[in-house]
Amino acid sequence: MSEPAVEVKNLTKVFSLGLKKDYVVAVDNLSFEVKAGEVYGLIGPNGSGKSTTMKVVLGLMAASKGSAKVFGLDSGDIRARNEIGFLPENPYFYKHLSGAETLRFYGKLCGMKGAALKDRIGELLKLVDLEGAANRRLGGYSKGMLQRIGLAQSLIQNPRLVILDEPTAGVDPVGSRQIRDLIMRLRDEGYTVFLCSHLLEQVQEVCDRVGIIFKGRMRREGTLDELIEIENQTSMTIENATPELIAEINELIRSRAGARVVEEGHSRTSLEHLFIQIAERSREEKS
Amino acid sequence: MSDTPNAPAESAPRTTPRGAGKSVPIFSIGRVYTIASSTVTQLVRMKTFYFLLAFALVVVAVGNFNIPATPAKELSMIKKVAFGTMDIFAWLFAIVATALLIPKDVEDRTLYTILSKPVRRIEYLLGKLGGVLSVIAISLVAMYAICAVVIFSRESLFVAAEYDSMKASGQYTAAEIEEQLSLIQQQGLRAELGIAVLASFFKASVVAAVTIFLSTFASSSLFTIIVSILLFLIGHAHHMASSFWLDESGNSVVVQMMVKVIKILIPNYQLFSFSEGIVQGEAVVAALVWQMGGLTAGYLVVFLLLSLLVFVDKEF
Numbered sequence: 001m002s003e004p005a006v007e008v009k010n011l012t013k014v015f016s017l018g019l020k021k022d023y024v025v026a027v028d029n030l031s032f033e034v035k036a037g038e039v040y041g042l043i044g045p046n047g048s049g050k051s052t053t054m055k056v057v058l059g060l061m062a063a064s065k066g067s068a069k070v071f072g073l074d075s076g077d078i079r080a081r082n083e084i085g086f087l088p089e090n091p092y093f094y095k096h097l098s099g100a101e102t103l104r105f106y107g108k109l110c111g112m113k114g115a116a117l118k119d120r121i122g123e124l125l126k127l128v129d130l131e132g133a134a135n136r137r138l139g140g141y142s143k144g145m146l147q148r149i150g151l152a153q154s155l156i157q158n159p160r161l162v163i164l165d166e167p168t169a170g171v172d173p174v175g176s177r178q179i180r181d182l183i184m185r186l187r188d189e190g191y192t193v194f195l196c197s198h199l200l201e202q203v204q205e206v207c208d209r210v211g212i213i214f215k216g217r218m219r220r221e222g223t224l225d226e227l228i229e230i231e232n233q234t235s236m237t238i239e240n241a242t243p244e245l246i247a248e249i250n251e252l253i254r255s256r257a258g259a260r261v262v263e264e265g266h267s268r269t270s271l272e273h274l275f276i277q278i279a280e281r282s283r284e285e286k287s
Numbered sequence: 288m289s290d291t292p293n294a295p296a297e298s299a300p301r302t303t304p305r306g307a308g309k310s311v312p313i314f315s316i317g318r319v320y321t322i323a324s325s326t327v328t329q330l331v332r333m334k335t336f337y338f339l340l341a342f343a344l345v346v347v348a349v350g351n352f353n354i355p356a357t358p359a360k361e362l363s364m365i366k367k368v369a370f371g372t373m374d375i376f377a378w379l380f381a382i383v384a385t386a387l388l389i390p391k392d393v394e395d396r397t398l399y400t401i402l403s404k405p406v407r408r409i410e411y412l413l414g415k416l417g418g419v420l421s422v423i424a425i426s427l428v429a430m431y432a433i434c435a436v437v438i439f440s441r442e443s444l445f446v447a448a449e450y451d452s453m454k455a456s457g458q459y460t461a462a463e464i465e466e467q468l469s470l471i472q473q474q475g476l477r478a479e480l481g482i483a484v485l486a487s488f489f490k491a492s493v494v495a496a497v498t499i500f501l502s503t504f505a506s507s508s509l510f511t512i513i514v515s516i517l518l519f520l521i522g523h524a525h526h527m528a529s530s531f532w533l534d535e536s537g538n539s540v541v542v543q544m545m546v547k548v549i550k551i552l553i554p555n556y557q558l559f560s561f562s563e564g565i566v567q568g569e570a571v572v573a574a575l576v577w578q579m580g581g582l583t584a585g586y587l588v589v590f591l592l593l594s595l596l597v598f599v600d601k602e603f
């Protein structure tokens with residue numbers, strides 16, 4: 001039962017750009033696992049190789065080196081795709097199809113038919129709250145609606161693993177809230193979710209484990225608590241502190257041997273904090 | 288691996304069983320059919336069939352021109368216009384539709400979602416080809432029906448008028464009248480015309496397969512369309528082109544081999560031109576029809592295999 005949903009081992013992906021000498025290393029010796037039943041978030045800035053990693057996992061691209069497996073099957077294996085639902089970044093579907101027709105199309109591609117397919121379409125339309133727009137053509141859908149029909153499409157054959165590439169990109173706060181609630185619901189229902197994003201607060205909210213990727217390399221990985229916690233440091237969040245109180249506290253700390261104030265200021269999202277630290281470190285490495 | 292046992296009872300829209308490694312057939316006609324029929328829907332909703340309306344108007348208009356010509360000549364002209372239009376529609380549509388649809392799927396990332404379902408790439412290509420060819424077949428049959436009605440109505444009108452006037456003049460024997468009428472009927476509606484439509488269809492399917500091959504590696508639709516049309520034109524001068532190059536390359540084996548390969552890669556569209564004779568009332572040579580069918584099948588297989596060769600390892 002402990003077979004990982006996704007297993008990426010020493011994955012390297014190099015794109016050559018026209019001339020042989022010119023190349024981009026999009027993913028650089030990347031290894032990680034997504035365990036069955038968890039929500040795993042890959043976060044990193046634009047161009048860090050998130051989408052590329054997902055495409056290799058899906059078998060849309062071949063790895064230059066290393067391997068990617070889905071439930072123990074090679075990612076190129078067509079059987080692996082029975083187990084995966086995929087929502088690409090900024091998805092477009094056939095504009096000439098309605099929401100229900102879109103789901104029917106993808107269901108048939110998965111070999112579904114008849115009443116089972118019809119029921120499933122109904123369920124999913126309800127799940128993503130598009131029952132009212134089921135018979136409208138996608139050409140008239142808003143960005144948030146497209147994203148939700150895309151999510152429904154990815155779930156059509158009831159896969160065990162759902163891969164979402166920036167599921168909330170370009171969606172307003174309300175729509176993004178809806179999508180995050182859906183992801184949490186999927187986890188409760190036993191789906192494994194592998195998503196990527198650069199919206200840290202959102203990742204922090206839905207993910208069990210997070211990997212931070214920069215320039216194609218994994219910089220930090222772990223459960224949220226692990227990542228955020230710094231063992232020998234304690235932070236306090238104080239409301240309505242007067243300057244006098246803070247001065248007093250500082251004085252008290254200074255009087256104890258070994259203790260010092262590392263940082264003082266308004267509290268912020270800790271994952272964001274970590275992210276920026278890593279970004280700074282990797283910039284220093286470069287220069 | 289079984290379902291997660293602790294899923295909340297009230298949730299779970301769970302209709303299909305899950306299981307890794309659930310077998311996927313090596314090839315599924317069902318998936319090809321799904322992609323083909325969605326392609327047909329797409330083309331229909333792009334209002335392709337309005338072309339048929341325009342076609343009907345043209346044919347009816349030409350049929351009702353009162354040109355000073357013999358009945359046989361007039362029928363022949365209607366056929367020339369109608370079958371010429373059908374032929375151009377078929378190959379041009381094959382090129383444009385094929386060249387637009389596949390790159391559009393890539394650009395819109397629709398292809399990602401299709402290929403991330405258990406769909407093989409050959410199934411996708413066959414589905415697209417099948418969809419485009421179905422639309423062409425339906426259009427050709429409809430156009431053929433439209434012109435059959437026009438030709439038949441003009442023909443019976445002419446035959447009746449000719450018979451009446453010859454009979455009335457009283458100078459002709461029954462045999463002479465019969466001969467004159469059969470001259471008109473030869474240019475009228477005859478079953479052989481169907482072979483000409485079939486030739487247009489076969490030509491269009493080869494054109495579509497070539498275009499699919501080009502669009503598997505071309506980076507833009509425009510490039511694909513231009514190169515396809517170029518190959519189409521060269522393919523019509525196949526004899527001339529190949530004899531020219533073969534003469535020039537009497538020297539080395541390598542060059543000769545290359546010419547042979549190029550000769551195969553540029554389909555010989557002259558194969559299909561015998562249908563022009565059929566339209567003009569010539570007899571059908573069965574051997575030519577068989578040759579056309581066989582070579583069409585051959586070209587389809589070759590170009591689909593070549594496309595697959597490129598497409599199987601293509602990265603998106």
Ligand SMILES: Nc1ncnc2c1ncn2[C@@H]1O[C@H](COP(=O)(O)OP(=O)(O)OP(=O)(O)O)[C@@H](O)[C@H]1O
Pocket residue numbers: 015016024025026044045046047048049050051052053089198603
């Ligand atoms: N097909 C391609 N050809 C050449 N280079 C590519 C290709 N696809 C991606 N790259 C390069 O690989 C790197 C990683 O791209 P990728 O799309 O995986 O980033 P990402 O993390 O998904 O970024 P974003 O947050 O902007 O979506 C980039 O430098 C990009 O330019």
Ligand SMILES: [Mg+2]
Pocket residue numbers: 050051052089165
């Ligand atoms: Mg991306």
